[in-house]
Amino acid sequence: xxxxxxxxxxxxxxxxxxxxxxxxxxxxxxxxxxxxxxxxxxxxxxxxxxxxxxxxxxxxxxxxxxxxxxxxxxxxxxxxxxxxxxxxxxxxxxxxxxxxxxxxxxxxxxxxxxxxxxxxxxxxxxxxxxxxxxxxxxxxxxxxxxxxxxxxxxxxxxxxxxxxxxxxxxxxxxxxxxxxxxxxxxxxxxxxxxxxxxxxxxxxxxxxxxxxxxxxxxxxxxxxxxxxxxxxxxxxxxxxxxxxxxxxxxxxxxxxxxxxxxxxxxxxxxxxxxxxxxxxxxxxxxxxxxxxxxxxxxxxxxx
Amino acid sequence: xxxxxxxxxxxxxxxxxxxxxxxxxxxxxxxxxxxxxxxxxxxxxxxxxxxxxxxxxxxxxxxxxxxxxxxxxxxxxxxxxxxxxxxxxxxxxxxxxxxxxxxxxxxxxxxxxxxxxxxxxxxxxxxxxxxxxxxxxxxxxxxxxxxxxxxxxxxxxxxxxxxxxxxxxxxxxxxxxxxxxxxxxxxxxxxxxxxxxxxxxxxxxxxxxxxxxxxxxxxxxxxxxxxxxxxxxxxxxxxxxxxxxxxxxxxxxxxxxxxxxxxxxxxxxxxxxxxxxxxxxxxxxxxxxxxxxxxxxxxxxxxxxxxxxxxxxxxxxxxxxxxxxxxxxxxxxxxxxxxxxxxxxxxxxxxxxxxxxxxxxxxxxxxxxxxxxxxxxxxxxxxx
Numbered sequence: 001x002x003x004x005x006x007x008x009x010x011x012x013x014x015x016x017x018x019x020x021x022x023x024x025x026x027x028x029x030x031x032x033x034x035x036x037x038x039x040x041x042x043x044x045x046x047x048x049x050x051x052x053x054x055x056x057x058x059x060x061x062x063x064x065x066x067x068x069x070x071x072x073x074x075x076x077x078x079x080x081x082x083x084x085x086x087x088x089x090x091x092x093x094x095x096x097x098x099x100x101x102x103x104x105x106x107x108x109x110x111x112x113x114x115x116x117x118x119x120x121x122x123x124x125x126x127x128x129x130x131x132x133x134x135x136x137x138x139x140x141x142x143x144x145x146x147x148x149x150x151x152x153x154x155x156x157x158x159x160x161x162x163x164x165x166x167x168x169x170x171x172x173x174x175x176x177x178x179x180x181x182x183x184x185x186x187x188x189x190x191x192x193x194x195x196x197x198x199x200x201x202x203x204x205x206x207x208x209x210x211x212x213x214x215x216x217x218x219x220x221x222x223x224x225x226x227x228x229x230x231x232x233x234x235x236x237x238x239x240x241x242x243x244x245x246x247x248x249x250x251x252x253x254x255x256x257x258x259x260x261x262x263x264x265x266x267x268x269x270x271x272x273x274x275x276x277x278x279x280x281x282x283x284x285x286x287x288x289x290x291x292x293x294x295x296x297x298x299x300x301x302x303x
Numbered sequence: 304x305x306x307x308x309x310x311x312x313x314x315x316x317x318x319x320x321x322x323x324x325x326x327x328x329x330x331x332x333x334x335x336x337x338x339x340x341x342x343x344x345x346x347x348x349x350x351x352x353x354x355x356x357x358x359x360x361x362x363x364x365x366x367x368x369x370x371x372x373x374x375x376x377x378x379x380x381x382x383x384x385x386x387x388x389x390x391x392x393x394x395x396x397x398x399x400x401x402x403x404x405x406x407x408x409x410x411x412x413x414x415x416x417x418x419x420x421x422x423x424x425x426x427x428x429x430x431x432x433x434x435x436x437x438x439x440x441x442x443x444x445x446x447x448x449x450x451x452x453x454x455x456x457x458x459x460x461x462x463x464x465x466x467x468x469x470x471x472x473x474x475x476x477x478x479x480x481x482x483x484x485x486x487x488x489x490x491x492x493x494x495x496x497x498x499x500x501x502x503x504x505x506x507x508x509x510x511x512x513x514x515x516x517x518x519x520x521x522x523x524x525x526x527x528x529x530x531x532x533x534x535x536x537x538x539x540x541x542x543x544x545x546x547x548x549x550x551x552x553x554x555x556x557x558x559x560x561x562x563x564x565x566x567x568x569x570x571x572x573x574x575x576x577x578x579x580x581x582x583x584x585x586x587x588x589x590x591x592x593x594x595x596x597x598x599x600x601x602x603x604x605x606x607x608x609x610x611x612x613x614x615x616x617x618x619x620x621x622x623x624x625x626x627x628x629x630x631x632x633x634x635x636x637x638x639x640x641x642x643x644x645x646x647x648x649x650x651x652x653x654x655x656x657x658x659x660x661x662x663x664x665x666x667x668x669x670x671x672x673x674x675x676x677x678x679x680x681x682x683x684x685x686x687x
Contacts, residue, residue: 146323152364158434168435186548196544217456219448220501221441225426229438236439238449245548249439257501262456280436296456301549303453 022051025063030137033127036063037101047101068125069144070098077114086140092117096141108140116143163191166206168278174270176209178202178244186245211268213241214294215286216302220257235260239286240302247302250280254287263293307687308404309532310647311411312342312519318483318632321421322513327368328375330515331355331417335376338413338517343529347377350519351409356386356396356416357636361428363419376413388540390584390671392416393516393639394678397667398538400520401680405535410525416641417515418634425511425635441500443586444508446673448500451589454553455502460592460607465507466493468588469630471616476627478617478656483512483632507588514634516641523686533647533682536664537568545673552674558597561677565666566599569681574599574666578681580622580649580659582642583668586629591615595623598668617657625649625657639669643680650684 019027022038026049029036038049039062047066052058075094081087086108094117095104110126111117123141131137160168163179167190170177179191179202188195189209191202218237221230235257238247252260254269266286276282314337316322322330339346353376360366369385376383386396393416400414425442432438440446454460470490476482488506496506526532541561543550550556562574571577583598585591592606600621601609609615615623624630626645629638646667648654654662664683670676 150364160435164435181548184548188548196547217449217453219445219452219503220498221445222497222501223426223441223444223499225430225441226424227427227430227432228441229432232441236445246546250437251439262452278435300457301551303450303457303551303553 020051022049022059025049027133027135030135031131031133033068033131033137035066035068035098035125037066037098038063044102045100046103047098048105064100066098066100068098070096070101070123070141072109072117072119072121072123073097073104074119075109075117077117086136090114091140094123094141096123107138109143110140111143122146161193163193163202165278167191170206171280171282172276172278174273174276174282176211176241177206178209178241179206187243188246189241189244189248207243209241209243211241211270211283212289213239213244213266214299215239215252215260215262215264215266216247216299217262218252218260233257237286238302239266240299245302248280250283251285252287253285261293263296263299265289265291265294306405306407307523308401308535309521309523309526309529310518310535310644310651310682311521311526311529311532312338312340312344313517313644313648313651313653314338314341315481315516315641315644316514317481318512318514318634320483320510320512322419323421327363327365327417327419327422328372330419330513331372331415331517332375334417334515334517335413335415338519342411342519342521344411344519347413350377350381350411350413352382352400352403352412353378354384354386354396354400354403354412354414356388356392356414356640358392358418358425359387359389359428361423362425362635363423376415388542388671388676388678390586390635391540391639391669391676391678392671393637393641394584394643394667394669394680395540395639395676397518397520397640397643398540398678398680400518401535401538404520404522407522410522412520413517414520414640415515415517416637416639418636418638419513420511420634421513444500444503447587447590448503450552450674451587451593452502454589454593457553458604458607461611462502463490463494464592464607464610465502465588466490466504467610468585468591468615469493469507471610472585472588472624472628472630475617475625475657476631479626479631480655481632482627483510483514484627484630486631503587503589509586509629509633510631512632512634514632514637514641516637516644518640518644518647531651531653531684533650533684534686535680536570536683536687537565537679537681539564539568539677539679541677543675545675553593554597554603555674555677557675558594558670558677559599561679562598565679565681569664569683571664571681575601575621577664578621578666579662579664580625580646581666581668582624582626582628582645582649583666584629584639584642584670585624586633586638588630591623594668594670598666617659622659625654625659627657639671639678642669643667646680647682650682652684
């Protein structure tokens with residue numbers, strides 16, 4: 001069989017168009033980022049404007065300025081844009097009725113993904129940076145969200161006060177201290193400028209406390225959230241140090257989660273001394289001491 | 304407190320995960336106009352004062368919303384005030400409003416509570432990474448999960464109790480057209496849900512909602528001609544400190560004191576017998592049995608048995624949260640007032656599909672902070 005021949009062939013010619021009084025004005029207005037429809041004989045506003053309506057009746061010549069926003073009345077999704085398409089990524093061809101217009105125009109919506117497209121969705125014109133007086137002065141339409149971003153950014157200094165500072169300085173030396181309530185004698189960790197029981201500062205003389213105690217209760221955090229510093233899952237619990245009457249809260253580790261239990265005797269696992277500062281973060285976590293569990297009644301008043 | 308106070312108008316929004324269709328002011332106006340219409344009032348001109356409540360500003364990121372809401376709520380030229388007691392705020396807001404009637408200061412007070420959770424992140428707001436300490440607390444669930452564990456241990460409660468409450472409240476929610484969650488779930492499905500804060504499962508937590516609720520409270524004179532007003536028979540607010548040594552967080556003293564105080568005003572000696580229905584603040588399902596005990600519906604340690612025996616279902620002896628409660632709808636700031644409003648709806652006989660037959664006396668309850676703030680009211684179809 002003889003070979004079938006083929007050769008590329010390009011027809012190219014720079015045609016011109018006479019746009020007429022209506023389309024011409026419409027395109028010229030686009031240069032100034034102005035959208036103009038035209039009033040039809042029956043009172044409707046046609047956009048884009050035409051010299052005649054779909055019945056062939058002449059339009060009135062009265063131009064009506066429209067807002068650059070509208071509503072999608074129908075669409076089809078384009079997964080693989082062609083070189084001549086207005087966008088180089090997947091987009092929607094949509095019928096868009098501008099606010100104040102009675103007819104829809106075809107244009108592209110840059111919605112990102114098909115799921116974001118919906119009949120009835122609100123869209124806004126994205127203008128081209130450089131005007132050409134063609135329909136390409138409208139690059140495409142962008143979805144309008146009724147939501148705006150309003151970030152808040154507040155900057156504070158945290159000044160922990162006299163009693164808390166004393167406690168934090170002790171932590172920097174690897175020690176726990178508490179303060180005794182002047183009225184009830186109960187021991188608060190940290191010492192307080194005012195105890196909830198008396199309203200008075202704890203006694204001036206602070207009490208040294210060991211880094212051992214009882215895990216009274218706990219939770220395993222498995223939920224991630226914005227701003228979280230630790231990676232779930234992790235366990236934090238209430239630990240009443242031996243000799244104290246209020247719990248402190250810290251991580252519990254060094255043992256599989258399912259073996260952690262209420263009443264477990266625990267001890268602080270300190271970070272290396274060179275990492276210590278004025279913070280409870282000097283302690284990595286509390287871990288089991290291996291001693292027998294405390295009986296429930298011995299810590300039930302701390303729950 | 305010499306004047307009688309009646310609830311004459313109740314309105315709430317459709318609650319949902321995100322009410323993107325309305326602004327904050329629009330959300331409130333939706334509830335407000337429904338309450339006005341229910342009260343037979345035409346405009347804000349018939350209102351003497353406005354009392355609003357919402358959760359801490361960090362939850363929405365709007366500082367002092369009462370300032371910009373004044374004109375949205377027709378409060379220009381009138382008193383407007385905001386109440387602020389964390390999660391219990393909806394309850395204490397209604398109580399401040401009722402006191403303006405009971406003291407004879409005003410004839411009609413509009414009270415509203417709201418939250419647009421979709422505009423912020425309460426979990427983030429509740430879990431700050433403060434200097435000098437590790438960031439441990441992970442939202443409200445992180446705070447309350449250890450207390451729930453302690454309740455279960457202290458009273459050897461049946462481990463399914465929390466799941467049973469979740470199934471029940473979601474079934475109730477199906478009967479409430481305003482509820483955010485409309486979920487039909489089996490016990491097996493609830494039990495199979497992932498654990499977020501051990502022992503709390505995802506299915507045992509409340510949703511995050513956008514929503515608002517409004518009530519028109521009126522003096523006896525202003526309540527004339529109103530069909531089935533709900534009469535306020537008692538109100539109480541109690542508070543306790545968070546970090547007091549030997550504080551019982553499972554059965555807080557402030558909650559017990561608040562209940563005692565409100566029952567005394569309403570002449571209630573046996574709440575289980577004398578209260579027909581209760582709307583109580585249960586953001587995590589295990590709080591139903593905990594509050595049943597705190598509120599005196601059950602002896603200490605027996606609350607979970609009431610739940611497990613099905614006594615708290617709609618149609619049973621002591622219906623709890625027939626609206627579906629916080630487990631179905633949680634616009635935080637509004638959640639407490641929704642309890643108060645649902646209690647009033649019940650005694651007005653206007654609760655629709657979730658109406659408790661013949662309900663005459665109802666309790667509305669809210670709590671907040673680390674179980675520090677309590678607010679309660681008892682409403683009745685009968686005048687005090």
